[in-house]
Amino acid sequence: MATLLNTMLIALSKEYSVSESIVTNIIKLFEEGATVPFVARYRKEATGGMSDEQLRSFHGRWQYLVELEKRRVAIIELLKELPDIPPSVFSAIQKASSKTELEDIYAPFKKNRKSKADLAIELGLLPFAIALWRDGQGQGEKHFLALKEQLKEPLEFDTAISGASDIIIERLAQNIATLQQGKLCLQQEGILCSRVLRGKKEAGEKFRDYFDYREPVKKCPAHRLLALFRGKKEGFLKLSIELEGELPYSLNHSLYVTPFGFPEVKDRTSSKEKLAWLTKAWQEKILSKLEADVLAELKEQAEASAIEVFQANLKDLLMAAPAGAKRTLALDPGFRNGVKWAAVDEYGQLLNNGVIYPHPPQNKSAEAEAVLAKVIQNQNIDWLVIGNGTASRETEAFAKQMIQQYQLNCRCVIVSEAGASVYSASPVAIEEFPDLDVTIRGAISIARRFQDPLAELVKIDPQAIGVGQYQHDVKANRLSEALGTVVEDCVNAVGVDLNLASASLLTYVSGLTQRLAQNIIELREQLGGFSNRNQLKKVKGIGDKAFEQCAGFLRIRGGDEPLDASAVHPESYGLVKDMARAVKQELVQMIGNPEAVATLKTATLASAENRFTLQDILQELAKPGRDPRPEFQYASFDDAISSIEDLQEGMTLEGVVTNVAAFGAFVDLGVHQDGLIHISQLADRFVKDPRDEVRIGEVVKVQVLEVDAKRKRIGLKRIL
Incomplete structure (x- = not known):
């Protein structure tokens, strides 16, 4: 175990360019149950200031290495139970650096059924196969006669030659070095080929670009790989990997001169016979196995890339600029079924709701204007926001006309409604608004978003938000x-406002579970709101460890302790107050006062043991509860453009980035079809x-390059 730990420490230290002591610190924190956000924010001295992204990567890699070593030990124990396993096999297992390599080495020894080679070995043909490999078939009859008496049963020479060939071919196909070299060749020089299956052209029309497609394996991007694998999964495409040459090994290659399967043979001479055996092994066994392995790895890599794209886009969406505590009226647009509306106060609490019918076939625009204008005036609405679904531009035109006609003091903007319908039918929404129609719940979600x-989107399954790239294929x-x-x-x-956060939001706070989040809500209702962070310890299930992990991320504004409104962890309160006393300042007067906070730097000198913590404390005191998200901005859609038919090449427009993929960015122009x-x-x-x-969420200026209304495709160029 000590050797295993040392190996991991060295590997992680090299990969992340940190000392082994820091690696030890991080692993210890994770083993004690610390979360990545907690370690990243409050244990910077232990990590050398690693970011949350780096720590996520470290955590995943650490877990992989632990699983790798467990599997290595398990395979060694399994092989010890088998007879005549060469020492070279154990040596190769010890050197294996990945799970794939481990399984490739172990694969020949875990058979469910006997192969032709196994049956030949049982007949006693292994010595004959070794002799043939060493001396060639020209000496075959001589060796056969010498070994004939040792065979388990009488055999004809041709049968013996055939059995010996089966042994040689299987040993070559199981040679780890041969497999590694062949795989490397497929990865570096292979051509990924895609062909349409017979009789599938018409049904698989959407994959027509890949009906007869060839591209080097090493150049095929993730999004194209996922499209190809989707076509294969749906039964329209056949994928294969081809090589320009027939064999990825040269005539004098040591891989087949002294193959892994024949440690008994010391001779290193090459021959055309050996090449012929290797060619047959490649064609009959090795290529099909390696092709399947490489395709599986390509799919794995493409999925990982797609997940990375989804993660990056989701982070941008969640960290999008909030409009803030503004009274908002949201419209969920529609034609025949009307426009659903919901007004919420600055805290997201529902004020009023209803349905209006300003569009065909009802055309009750005057009545709809009167209803909304009254709500906007009575509730002091600051913003009128419209979901970007069907009838959004028509609803925007109606809203702007109403604002102008009634001279209302509010602004109008179109926003994304992705995932709102998922939320509206979810258990969370039903629990929040059991008596409301699903469409009204959707309007409330649009307003709160x-x-x-962030506070609203956490209620929705991230996979339903729709900011990924082939997310349904992973x-x-x-x-x-x-x-x-x-x-x-x-x-x-x-950070999370402890007295306003929903259970959905609290569930994602470091150290909290769904059950603990619900227990917090229940105690909050009993107390009428938390007045200090220490009250968290009264929550059922929150002990010292859970409190340590969550407290710094939960904010209490206007409570008993001023520091509770900041990201300063309770464990550092004593340090902060000692610093304030040292410079003879009142802590309350210093919070949010950068000039006063600057005087704290003279209270103590940061050492290697606390320099990160002191730096974070000073920054937080200067701007308590600072929001890392950007300033709110929104796009102004062209009023003359409401559908794809209105677009013309050369137009310059403003839009909002809705999704970013490996091949480009999608932009909402307000025409119900992203460009x-x-x-x-x-x-x-x-x-x-x-x-x-x-x-995602960035406002960009673009030029229209091409419009294909029939295929609903809009090509754009970003104007810098």
Whole structure:
């Protein structure tokens, strides 16, 4: 176990360019149950100031190495039970650096049924196979006669040759070095080929670009791989990997001169016979196995890339600028079924709701204007927000006309409604508003999302928000876990108002579970609100460890302790107060006063043991509860453009980025169909990653390059 730990420490230390002592500190914290957000924010001295992204990566890699070593030990124990396992096999297992490599080495020894080679070995043909490999078939009859008496049963020479060949071919196909070299060749020089299955052309029309497609394996991007694998999964495409040459090994390659399967043979001479055996092994066994392995790895890599894109987009969406505590009236637009509306106060509490019918077929616009104008005036509404679904531009035109006609003191904006319908039918929404129609719940969600995207979007399954790239083609459990970590990091980066947060939001706070979140809500209702963080210890299930993990991320404004409104952890309160006393200042007067906080720097000198903590404390006191999210901004859609038919090439418009993929960014122009800025049109220079240029929620100016109304495609160029 000590050797295992040392190996992991060295590996992680090299990978993350940190000392082994820091690696030890981080592992200890994780083993004690500390969360990534807590370690990233409040244990910087132990980590050397690693970010939450780095710690997430570290945590995943650490878990992988632990599982790798467990599997290594298990395989060694299994092999010890088998007879005649060469020492070289155990040596290869000890050197294996990945799970895939481990399983490749172990694969030949875990058979469910006997192969032709196994049957030949049982007949006693292994020595004959070794002799043939060493001396060639020219000496075959001589060796056969010498070994004939040792065979388990009488065999003809041709049968013996066939059995020996089976042994040689299987040993070559199981040679780990041969497999590794062959796989490397497929990865570096292989051509990924896609062909349409017979009789599937018409049904698989959407995959027509891949009916006869070839691309180097190493150049195929993740989004194209996922499209190809989707076509394969749906039964329209056949995928394969081809090589320009027939064999990835040269005539004098040591891999087949002294193959792994024949440690008994010391001779290193090559021959055409050996090449012929290797060619047969490649064609009959090795290629099919490696092709399946490489395709599986490509799919795994493409899924990982897709998840990374989804994670990045989700983070941008969750961390989008909040409009803040503004009284808001949200409209969920529609034609025949009307426009559902909901007014909420600055805290997101429902004030009023209803349905209006300003559009065809009812055309009750005057009545609808009167209803909304009255609500806006009576409730002092600041913003009128409209979901960007069907009838959004028509509803925007109606709203602007109403604001002008009634001279209302509010502004109008179109916002994304992605996921609102999912929320409206969810158990969370039903619990919040059991007596309201699902459509009204959707309007409430739109209003609250405008006020605080993070607080509202945590109620929705991240997979339903729709900011991914082929998210339905990746493993659901991996995607769910990855997205959960993004939400957790975002929630803890922003912090949570303990007296306003929903159970959904509290669930993502470091150290809290769904049950603990519900227990907090119940105690909050009993107390009429928390007045200090210490009251958290009265919550059923929150002990010292849970309190340590969650307290710093929960804010209490206007409570008994001023520091409770900040991100300063309770464990540091004593330090902060000692510093204030040292400079003879009142703590209450210093919070939010950068000039006064600056005097604290003279109270104590930061040492290696506390420099990160002191730095964070001073920053937090200067701007307590600071929000890391950007300032709120919104796009102004062109009133003359409401549908794709209104677009013309050369137009310059303003829009909002709704999604970012590996190949470009999608932009809402207010025409019910997002346009695409291809990666080549994002800047006047080479762009490797679109997220280096734009993020979800960003307002951009674009030029229309092409419009295909029939296929609903809009090509855009970003104007810098």
